Amino acid sequence: MKRAFVVGHPIAHSRSPLIHNHWLGVHGIAGSYERLDVAPDAFADFVRALPGSGYAGGNVTIPHKEAAFRLADVLTPRAERIGAVNTLVVGPDGRVLGDNTDAPGFIAHLDQSLGADWPERTGGSALVLGAGGAARAVVVGLAERGLGRILIANRTPERAAALVALAPGVARAVAWDALPDLLPGTGLLVNTTSLGMAGHPPLALDLGPLPGRAAVADIVYAPLETPLLAAARARGLAAVDGLGMLLHQAVPGFAAWFGLRPAVTEDLRARIVADLRP
Numbered sequence: 472m473k474r475a476f477v478v479g480h481p482i483a484h485s486r487s488p489l490i491h492n493h494w495l496g497v498h499g500i501a502g503s504y505e506r507l508d509v510a511p512d513a514f515a516d517f518v519r520a521l522p523g524s525g526y527a528g529g530n531v532t533i534p535h536k537e538a539a540f541r542l543a544d545v546l547t548p549r550a551e552r553i554g555a556v557n558t559l560v561v562g563p564d565g566r567v568l569g570d571n572t573d574a575p576g577f578i579a580h581l582d583q584s585l586g587a588d589w590p591e592r593t594g595g596s597a598l599v600l601g602a603g604g605a606a607r608a609v610v611v612g613l614a615e616r617g618l619g620r621i622l623i624a625n626r627t628p629e630r631a632a633a634l635v636a637l638a639p640g641v642a643r644a645v646a647w648d649a650l651p652d653l654l655p656g657t658g659l660l661v662n663t664t665s666l667g668m669a670g671h672p673p674l675a676l677d678l679g680p681l682p683g684r685a686a687v688a689d690i691v692y693a694p695l696e697t698p699l700l701a702a703a704r705a706r707g708l709a710a711v712d713g714l715g716m717l718l719h720q721a722v723p724g725f726a727a728w729f730g731l732r733p734a735v736t737e738d739l740r741a742r743i744v745a746d747l748r749p
């Protein structure tokens with residue numbers, strides 16, 4: 472029986488077990504996916520003990536993504552670029568591989584929600600709000616998808632400037648105060664800040680100046696319909712919620728641990744949506 476995990480601290484809130492156990496059930500795979508609470512001071516020992524532990528690998532969440540990056544024996548080029556690991560795979564040689572599936576997860580979700588021709592249809596620049604770990608994955612994903620112009624705006628400008636190196640020649644840092652002026656040239660607006668998350672203030676940005684062909688994506692998924700997405704829909708713009716990224720980032724891990732590439736279906740989405748309801 473194959474076993475995998477999600478490790479974090481705290482970990483009770485994680486929806487990953489629901490996602491992976493759904494796929495295990497759908498495909499009749501005799502496996503398990505467990506929630507593991509490991510404190511930061513015990514995480515290095517946890518990773519070192521993985522080979523021979525019986526686990527095929529697992530997901531890594533807050534606050535361990537950067538530590539996992541440092542502790543993995545081998546990194547995928549994408550994890551190397553992003554500087555964080557959310558997926559660990561124990562190789563046949565006992566080495567621990569670190570990957571980051573947030574970037575392709577975000578892109579797979581955009582492709583599935585908007586149709587694969589969205590870069591041409593939306594036109595303009597991608598404008599990324601925020602400069603934390605989620606923004607790093609989004610910028611790398613957009614650059615890998617071939618976008619020619621990625622603007623990054625963050626309340627603390629130095630953090631936005633630091634992200635430009637992730638997509639040299641393509642990304643540029645812009646001032647947070649300049650957002651209203653940048654909207655007319657924006658094809659895709661992505662919120663990676665905590666603004667709009669349950670318990671946080673909404674993002675105060677008038678979407679009026681966005682072109683009619685623009686799309687708006689939020690990586691926040693609690694609530695599913697953030698004030699930003701509601702405003703985008705009210706304007707008739709394509710709105711992409713954050714749940715899809717969570718679902719799609721899980722696919723490569725499941726494939727590596729359990730040997731089958733699962734689909735992100737409406738059925739799965741409905742299960743997680745039901746669980747997210749307060």
Ligand code: ATR
Nearest residue numbers: 601602603604605606625626627630663664665666
């Ligand atoms: P994560 O790694 O999950 O993306 P993070 O590193 O805490 O999380 O980043 C949160 C993002 O939300 C940051 O870009 C943060 O801006 P700062 O870098 O200036 O802190 C942004 N953020 C949080 N509260 C904000 C607010 N009230 N106004 C604007 N941006 C905010």
